[in-house]
Amino acid sequence: MGYVLKGKAKIFNFNESSKLVMERSEHVYSTHKKITDTFPEHAWEGQRCFIIGGGESIKDFDFKRLKNEHVIGINRSFEVCDSELLYLMDIKFHNEVTKGAMDEFSKDEIYEKWKNFKGAKVLLCPVSPQALDESVHMVRRIEKKNYISLSIDEGIYGGSNSGFGALMLAIAMGASPIYLLGYDMRVEKQTHWHSGYPKQTYYDQRQKSIRFRESFFEMASAIQGLGFKVVNLFQDSGMNCFEFGDVDDILPKCET
Numbered sequence: 001m002g003y004v005l006k007g008k009a010k011i012f013n014f015n016e017s018s019k020l021v022m023e024r025s026e027h028v029y030s031t032h033k034k035i036t037d038t039f040p041e042h043a044w045e046g047q048r049c050f051i052i053g054g055g056e057s058i059k060d061f062d063f064k065r066l067k068n069e070h071v072i073g074i075n076r077s078f079e080v081c082d083s084e085l086l087y088l089m090d091i092k093f094h095n096e097v098t099k100g101a102m103d104e105f106s107k108d109e110i111y112e113k114w115k116n117f118k119g120a121k122v123l124l125c126p127v128s129p130q131a132l133d134e135s136v137h138m139v140r141r142i143e144k145k146n147y148i149s150l151s152i153d154e155g156i157y158g159g160s161n162s163g164f165g166a167l168m169l170a171i172a173m174g175a176s177p178i179y180l181l182g183y184d185m186r187v188e189k190q191t192h193w194h195s196g197y198p199k200q201t202y203y204d205q206r207q208k209s210i211r212f213r214e215s216f217f218e219m220a221s222a223i224q225g226l227g228f229k230v231v232n233l234f235q236d237s238g239m240n241c242f243e244f245g246d247v248d249d250i251l252p253k254c255e256t
Contacts, residue, residue: 045174055184
């Protein structure tokens with residue numbers, strides 16, 4: 001259930017290479033723990049959720065403010081927040097964390113934080129068989145470009161970046177409104193609110209942020225047309241295709 005956007009037309013065709021990718025991915029999916037083992041269809045239907053991106057704008061954010069909220073964290077967010085879901089799309093990142101490479105890079109006990117994370121870890125299903133941490137759940141990979149899925153059993157189109165995939169996951173869960181934290185889509189003083197990733201450069205991340213935001217601009221009107229409200233909580237974001245909001249109007253501050 002869902003549709004593909006191409007101009008103003010709804011289409012479902014995709015090429016042979018995409019079919020092959022999906023077939024290979026489906027084989028991997030069938031042999032691992034699945035997101036649907038933990039979450040039923042439309043588990044967040046009509047409920048608000050927050051997504052934690054990587055932008056430096058949330059460097060000083062108090063993540064305790066998200067207590068009792070539906071939250072999808074992305075990549076290194078598990079270090080600071082026990083979100084209900086942790087979304088990953090990069091198998092390389094999974095391997096760096098579970099094999100200790102991130103500990104060496106960041107000079108921190110990141111693998112311990114990974115093991116102690118209380119939420120569900122969700123990985124966009126890879127195309128080839130992988131040795132995965134037993135705590136990881138799979139979400140099906142859809143290779144129909146610009147496809148918006150309304151079903152977590154069907155899976156998601158992950159796009160080119162984890163921020164986009166996490167938004168697709170929230171939509172598939174039925175959440176609305178969806179509030180975006182750390183969706184800066186621009187690089188100023190540092191690449192992320194955390195220390196970044198091995199071999200990543202400041203220049204590369206600036207270029208990536210320009211490419212990444214294109215996915216959102218392409219799909220914003222279709223997402224809104226389906227009735228999903230998406231609010232970017234960083235008003236200086238380089239991504240202005242969704243309405244802006246003020247986090248202090250949405251979330252109460254924690255008492256000191």
